[in-house]
Each structure stands twice: as structure tokens, then as C-alpha cells.
Amino acid sequence: MRREWEARIDSVAAQFVLGEAASVGPAAEALAWIRQEAGREGWDEISRLAARIAERMATSPQWHTEGALAEGLDKLRRAVEAATAGDAAVARKPNELAQDPGLVNDFILETRDHLTSIENDLLTLDREPSQPEALHSIFRSFHTVKGLAGFLEFDSIRALAHEVETILDLARNQQLAITPAVIDVVLESADYLKQEMNRLEAGLSGAQPGEAAPVGGLVARVQSLDRPCSVAALPDPLLPPAAPARTDAPSSSPEPPAPASAAAPPPVPAAAQAPGEKFSVRVDTQKLDHLLDMVGEMVIAQSMVRQDPELAGLRSPRVTRNLTQLSRVTVEVQKTAMAMRMMPVGQLFHRVARLVRDLSRKMDKPADLDMSGEETQIDKTIVEELADPMMHMVRNSLDHGIEPAGDRLAAGKSGRARIALRATHQAGHILIEIEDDGRGLDRDRILAKARGRGLVGEGQTPSDNDIYNLIFEPGFSTAAAVTDVSGRGVGMDVVRRQVAKLRGRIEIHSEPGKGTVFQLKLPLTLAIIDGLVVGVGGERYIVPIFAVQEMFRPTPEMLSSVKGQGEMAMVRNRLLPVVRLHRRFSVTPRTREAAESLFVVAETGGRRFCLMVDEFIGKQEVVIKSLGEGMKNIPGVAGGAILGDGRVGLILDLEGVYGEHALA
Amino acid sequence: MAYDVLIVDDSPAMRSFIGRVLGLTGMEIGERLEAGHGREALEILGRSWVDVILTDINMPVMNGEEFLEQVAARGDLKTVPVVVVSTDSTGTRVERMMSLGAKGYVKKPFSPESLREELERVLEVSHG
Numbered sequence: 001m002r003r004e005w006e007a008r009i010d011s012v013a014a015q016f017v018l019g020e021a022a023s024v025g026p027a028a029e030a031l032a033w034i035r036q037e038a039g040r041e042g043w044d045e046i047s048r049l050a051a052r053i054a055e056r057m058a059t060s061p062q063w064h065t066e067g068a069l070a071e072g073l074d075k076l077r078r079a080v081e082a083a084t085a086g087d088a089a090v091a092r093k094p095n096e097l098a099q100d101p102g103l104v105n106d107f108i109l110e111t112r113d114h115l116t117s118i119e120n121d122l123l124t125l126d127r128e129p130s131q132p133e134a135l136h137s138i139f140r141s142f143h144t145v146k147g148l149a150g151f152l153e154f155d156s157i158r159a160l161a162h163e164v165e166t167i168l169d170l171a172r173n174q175q176l177a178i179t180p181a182v183i184d185v186v187l188e189s190a191d192y193l194k195q196e197m198n199r200l201e202a203g204l205s206g207a208q209p210g211e212a213a214p215v216g217g218l219v220a221r222v223q224s225l226d227r228p229c230s231v232a233a234l235p236d237p238l239l240p241p242a243a244p245a246r247t248d249a250p251s252s253s254p255e256p257p258a259p260a261s262a263a264a265p266p267p268v269p270a271a272a273q274a275p276g277e278k279f280s281v282r283v284d285t286q287k288l289d290h291l292l293d294m295v296g297e298m299v300i301a302q303s304m305v306r307q308d309p310e311l312a313g314l315r316s317p318r319v320t321r322n323l324t325q326l327s328r329v330t331v332e333v334q335k336t337a338m339a340m341r342m343m344p345v346g347q348l349f350h351r352v353a354r355l356v357r358d359l360s361r362k363m364d365k366p367a368d369l370d371m372s373g374e375e376t377q378i379d380k381t382i383v384e385e386l387a388d389p390m391m392h393m394v395r396n397s398l399d400h401g402i403e404p405a406g407d408r409l410a411a412g413k414s415g416r417a418r419i420a421l422r423a424t425h426q427a428g429h430i431l432i433e434i435e436d437d438g439r440g441l442d443r444d445r446i447l448a449k450a451r452g453r454g455l456v457g458e459g460q461t462p463s464d465n466d467i468y469n470l471i472f473e474p475g476f477s478t479a480a481a482v483t484d485v486s487g488r489g490v491g492m493d494v495v496r497r498q499v500a501k502l503r504g505r506i507e508i509h510s511e512p513g514k515g516t517v518f519q520l521k522l523p524l525t526l527a528i529i530d531g532l533v534v535g536v537g538g539e540r541y542i543v544p545i546f547a548v549q550e551m552f553r554p555t556p557e558m559l560s561s562v563k564g565q566g567e568m569a570m571v572r573n574r575l576l577p578v579v580r581l582h583r584r585f586s587v588t589p590r591t592r593e594a595a596e597s598l599f600v601v602a603e604t605g606g607r608r609f610c611l612m613v614d615e616f617i618g619k620q621e622v623v624i625k626s627l628g629e630g631m632k633n634i635p636g637v638a639g640g641a642i643l644g645d646g647r648v649g650l651i652l653d654l655e656g657v658y659g660e661h662a663l664a
Numbered sequence: 665m666a667y668d669v670l671i672v673d674d675s676p677a678m679r680s681f682i683g684r685v686l687g688l689t690g691m692e693i694g695e696r697l698e699a700g701h702g703r704e705a706l707e708i709l710g711r712s713w714v715d716v717i718l719t720d721i722n723m724p725v726m727n728g729e730e731f732l733e734q735v736a737a738r739g740d741l742k743t744v745p746v747v748v749v750s751t752d753s754t755g756t757r758v759e760r761m762m763s764l765g766a767k768g769y770v771k772k773p774f775s776p777e778s779l780r781e782e783l784e785r786v787l788e789v790s791h792g
Contacts, residue, residue: 042751042772106676150772
């Protein structure tokens with residue numbers, strides 16, 4: 001085996017003594033073999049050295065006279081000698097490590113961490129190709145994944161990671177420019193790893209994992225990135241002419257001209273080194289949820305003790321003081337536990353960034369993405385559940401909102417579109433905005449369509465904003481042509497429903513020719529709800545406060561009965577349906593006279609209605625308790641809560657409450 | 665006698681892999697200590713008895729080279745052999761590690777046998 005290696009090196013060396021008759025072809029072939037085999041063996045330095053020698057031979061017309069190259073070749077020979085001396089003899093044994101689910105799981109978790117940071121760093125590089133720290137970090141991630149895969153003998157992963165590492169190493173040494181094409185292939189490699197992690201994970205949970213997906217094509221594409229590609233001969237259609245894949249001015253200088261030394265990498269920022277110093281523990285989400293549940297119980301137990309009439313009867317300053325201390329500590333524990341479920345919304349943004357990048361290239365609509373407020377913390381479940389709706393909205397923006405570059409230029413706009421993602425805190429809520437600078441919504445077309453579908457009566461003239469919000473109605477799509485990106489009928493109504501499920505609201509603002517803004521208002525956490533506690537008979541119900549528009553005692557003049565639509569109330573010149581909560585839940589109310597009851601105007605899914613109740617008890621933050629399997633799917637009930645006085649209240653799911661009414 | 669081992673690597677998964685291979689060598693292993701980088705390793709060396717160190721080269725905060733320099737600078741650690749465990753298989757970096765005082769080297773991935781061989785060599789275990 002060692003022979004073979006030496007033969008290849010000899011064949012490269014032979015070209016140097018041929019003088020003018022030297023030909024780069026056989027040498028390049030031999031070096032490619034060395035590179036590939038070294039990669040397979042895991043001898044990275046040899047592989048990289050061979051690549052560098054090949055590269056220099058290809059770019060220097062007088063290569064056979066260069067002493068430096070001959071020296072490099074000698075170095076390669078020594079390295080190969082050293083490498084083949086020992087390792088070759090070691091026979092492989094069946095892999096015991098890969099049989100250990102614990103180790104494989106460690107591998108999956110860690111690789112996924114790396115994949116997240118790889119994606120973020122790639123998007124950074126896409127914006128600023130000369131970001132040495134991002135490049136370095138991607139390199140390290142692939143390097144680590146390769147090392148781990150080597151131990152487990154996941155060969156396809158190792159081979160791919162090795163090739164990507166090689167490419168990134170060239171880029172680190174300023175021998176390869178980071179072009180969109182490079183980023184594409186590296187992203188694709190990350191996708192492959194992601195897919196493999198899912199496959200391995202399925203294998204761990206007992207499913208038949210099947211074979212690793214074929215990786216050869218991808219490996220070849222990664223390798224082709226650093227072909228001393230005479231750019232002229234093989235123009236890459238993806239590349240703007242101004243940015244050739246590499247700087248290969250024919251020159252005998254060892255390095256491509258200047259920028260290398262001029263742009264000496266700045267010192268590593270401290271933040272990039274932080275992960276090593278900041279320790280964290282991975283916790284199963286289920287355990288965390290259980291902890292939160294128990295904290296909820298504790299908060300309630302604590303409030304029950306505080307409100308206990310017997311204890312209050314003691315009038316003991318010491319008991320009062322200790323109880324105050326207890327509640328202070330309880331609140332602190334609750335806050336901390338809640339904070340554990342929070343994560344920065346940036347993770348979500350980065351997924352969107354990836355989508356914008358892919359789509360804008362696919363649709364040939366150049367677009368830049370601005371992000372702000374990525375560090376804003378929000379409930380983990382919201383981040384997860386919001387991914388699909390966000391993707392959908394951004395897809396819509398790019399597909400329908402953003403005009404083709406030509407149209408934009410004609411309209412006096414920049415040819416590059418701008419999409420902005422913003423997250424901000426707002427008094428107990430988080431506001432997420434998605435803004436584009438596209439053509440805006442087509443008011444007249446939406447209105448025409450809404451009239452056609454009977455959503456707006458002929459006589460009615462809704463405000464612009466009301467018209468825009470019609471796009472959230474089920475089945476509403478004005479896309480003239482169905483593209484493969486959006487317009488498949490799953491529409492914005494799904495987005496609104498998903499957002500409502502997270503107890504959030506969505507609004508849209510648009511200006512013709514200027515663009516569109518989607519505004520998502522979401523609760524910070526799903527574990528606590530700010531509610532209006534109302535009473536019907538002896539029961540307590542909690543109406544989520546974000547849905548409450550107003551509360552009042554109706555006068556008889558406001559009430560009417562419309563044929564076919566049941567009871568209605570005229571509120572601020574709008575006729576709203578009335579839902580009697582006692583009827584809905586079959587309880588005996590204190591009064592059946594609407595004029596003696598109280599009305600809560602609630603809004604859900606864009607519709608308003610009046611909820612008839614006996615009394616308002618107050619506003620309270622309640623910890624949501626799941627009702628357990630048996631009661632999970634009762635329409636109109638979102639969950640239960642134990643109130644401060646120890647009584648149980650049902651949290652209303654307004655969509656369900658209203659839906660049942662509409663069907664009746 | 666059981667050997668107390670310190671594994672220095674920034675990848676937690678890699679530390680468990682190495683730990684597992686260590687277990688498969690059949691050698692008697694006592695404490696298995698872990699550090700994510702050189703500085704953390706030095707702290708551990710200050711408070712725990714260690715018979716042999718296995719260290720990576722590329723690490724954040726304090727890399728393998730600096731770590732070796734620090735170990736060499738401390739007289740009390742002269743008797744603790746350091747084995748470099750790295751994917752960089754040949755050339756200058758490993759040579760440099762050896763010149764800084766590393767006693768042995770294994771390339772990732774490695775078999776239990778090759779690890780045992782290297783450990784026995786640096787620990788001067790005699791086969792009686």
C-alpha cells in the first residue's frame with residue numbers, strides 16, 4: 001500500500017525534471033488520488049497539502065521551475081512516509097462505540113448544536129464574506145463532527161465533513177473566495193448532516209433506520225469547488241461576473257495577491273470564545289414542564305395558605321411576616337422556572353433568514369434581510385409553533401409582495417428588496433413584525449374577491465385595514481397564478497389560527513407601492529395567562545384578557561333578535577352576536593335576563609361577539625393547568641386554573657365557545 | 665493500580681467517546697476526569713490526582729499548545745505524562761506538541777488497542 005503512495009509522488013516529481021516538456025495533467029491526477037485517499041484515511045494534513053500543491057501547479061505557468069513547489073512535494077513525501085509507517089497495519093474491529101445508544105445520542109445532540117451554529121455563521125458569511133470568525137467557527141464545527149463520526153465509523157458523514165473542512169481551510173487561507181455557490185454547497189452539506197441525524201435518531205428509537213443516504217454526489221460537488229477552475233472555461237451561472245470564484249491571476253507569487261496580508265484577521269472577539277466558559281446543562285423538556293407544573297401548584301398552595309381565614313384570624317405579625325416572605329420567595333421561584341422555558345427569538349429568525357436566502361435565489365428576486373431584537377426571550381413552545389406561520393408569511397412576502405427586480409427598478413425602488421424581522425417587548429407581550437418593501441396588498445382585488453365570496457355585502461364599504469385583514473379568511477387567496485412556492489390554498493387563515501392557538505393576534509398593514517407589515521402580538525409565556533375572572537351561577541370562568549375588548553351592562557335598547565342569527569346586541573354601531581355562557585356550559589345562572597347580566601365583548605379570529613355572564617370577579621394572573629386526557633378535547637375549554645381562593649375555574653377557548661354558537 | 669485519567673477536549677461527545685474507548689482497553693482506570701479546555705484542566709490538576717492526561721489540540725479559551733506549556737512550567741506536574749489526541753495526523757502541530765513536552769500521540773479515531781499501547785508506553789507499564 002505504501003508503494004502505491006510513493007508511486008504517485010514519484011509521478012509528480014518526474015514532471016519537475018522534464019523541464020519544458022513538463023505537463024500538469026499527470027501530476028494533477030496523481031495529486032488528486034493522494035488527496036482523496038488521504039481524506040479517506042483521515043490524514044487531513046496530507047490531503048490538504050496535496051490540494052495546495054495541485055492548486056499552485058495549476059495557477060502558476062512556470063511551476064516546474066519553482067523550488068518552493070519541489071520543496072512542498074518533499075514535505076508531502078515525508079508526511080506520507082510517516083503516516084503509512086504505523087497506521088496501515090492496524091486492522092479494523094467491529095465498532096463497539098456505534099452500538100452504544102448513549103454515545104450515538106451524544107453525537108446527535110452535539111452535531112445538532114454544531115449545525116445550528118453552522119447555519120447562523122453561514123448566513124453571516126453570506127452577508128459579510130470577509131468574516132474570519134464565522135468562517136473559523138464553521139471550520140471547527142465540521143472538524144469536530146468529522147472527528148466524532150470517525151469514532152462511530154459513520155463513513156458518509158465523515159467523508160463529507162472532511163471535504164467541507166478542506167474547502168473551508170482553503171478559504172481560511174485566502175485561497176478560495178467565499179461565493180454564494182460555496183455557501184450553497186456548505187448549506188446543502190449541513191442539510192445532509194441534519195437528515196442523517198434524523199435517521200440516526202429514528203434508529204435509536206427502535207425504527208429501522210435504513211442505510212445512510214448516498215453522499216457521493218454531494219462530496220464531488222464540494223470537491224469541485226476548489227478545482228483550480230479556470231473560471232473562464234467553466235463559468236458558474238450562479239456567480240455575478242464581478243466575483244470570480246477565486247483570485248487566480250497568473251502569477252508566480254506563492255499567494256494570491258495582497259488581500260491576505262492586508263486584511264490580517266482581527267483578534268478573536270471574546271464573545272466567540274464564551275461557550276467554553278459558560279456551563280450549561282441539558283434538561284429534558286418534560287422534566288422542565290413538570291417542574292413548572294409543580295411550581296404552579298406551589299403558587300396556588302401558597303396563596304391558599306395566605307388567604308386562609310383561620311390563619312388570618314390569628315392576627316399574628318410574625319405569621320404575616322413569614323407569609324410575606326414565603327410569597328416573595330414563591331414569586332421568585334416561579335419567575336426563575338418560567339425563565340428556563342424562555343429562549344431567544346433569534347433562533348426562529350435564523351431559520352427565516354435561511355428561507356429568504358434560498359427563496360430569493362430560487363425566484364431570482366434579490367433580497368436583503370434585516371433583523372433586530374433577536375435576543376428577545378420568548379416561550380420555547382411559541383418559538384417552535386411559530387416557525388411554520390412565520391415561514392408562510394415570509395414565503396408570501398417574497399412570492400406576492402416583492403416585485404421582480406425589473407419592476408422594482410421601473411418603480412424607482414432599489415433592485416434589491418428588503419425584508420425586516422423585528423422583535424420587541426411591549427408591556428407583557430412580545431411584538432414580532434415582518435416587513436417587506438414590496439408592492440403592498442391589492443386593496444381592490446381583495447375587495448372584489450371578498451364580495452364575490454359574499455364575505456362583504458354589496459352596500460358595505462369596509463376600511464382599508466378591514467379589507468387587508470380579509471386575507472386571513474379561510475380559502476382566501478388572490479394569487480393569480482399558483483407558484484410552487486405559495487398559493488397552494490393553505491392560506492393565511494392557517495397562519496391566523498396557529499397564532500390564535502398561541503393566544504396571540506395578527507394584524508396586517510399595507511401601503512400600495514411601499515410594502516406590507518405583518519404584526520404578531522404574542523404572550524411571553526404559555527404557562528401563565530392574564531385573565532378576566534367571571535362568574536355564572538356558582539361557576540368561575542376565565543376569559544383571556546388579550547381577547548377582551550370591553551365590558552358593560554347592556555340596556556334593553558341594545559338588544560335585538562335577528563331572524564336566523566339569534567340574539568344580537570348593538571355595540572358601538574356594530575351588531576354583534578350574543579353567546580349566553582350559561583347555555584353553552586349548561587349551568588344555572590343567577591339571571592336569564594340579558595339586561596340584568598353583564599356583557600364581555602371578546603374578539604377571536606377576527607370576529608367579535610358578546611359573552612353574557614352574571615358577574616365580573618376580577619382580573620387575575622392564573623397558572624394554566626392541563627385538564628388531563630379525559631377533558632382535553634372539550635370544545636370551548638382551553639384548560640383549568642386554580643384561583644387564589646382555591647376554587648377551580650375553566651379557562652375559555654373563545655374560538656371554541658363562539659364556534660359552537662355559530663353551529664347551533 | 666488503577667490510573668486516574670484527565671480527558672481534555674472541547675467536545676463533550678468526544679470526551680465520552682474517549683472515555684468509552686478507555687474502558688475498552690482493559691486497563692484499570694480509576695477516576696475519569698474531564699475538562700473542556702486547558703484552563704479548566706489546569707484547575708482540575710490543581711485539586712485532583714491525575715496519572716495521565718489525554719488532550720486535544722484545538723480548543724477554545726486555552727488550546728493544547730498553551731496547556732502543554734503551562735503543564736511544563738509547573739514542576740509538580742513533571743511526572744504526569746501528556747498524550748496528544750488529535751485529528752491532525754501529521755506534521756508540524758504534532759511535532760510542536762511533542763517539542764513542548766507531550767510524551768505520546770494517538771490519532772482520532774483510535775482503537776482501544778492503539779490507545780492501550782500508547783498509554784502503556786508513556787506510563788512505562790512493564791509486562792511482567
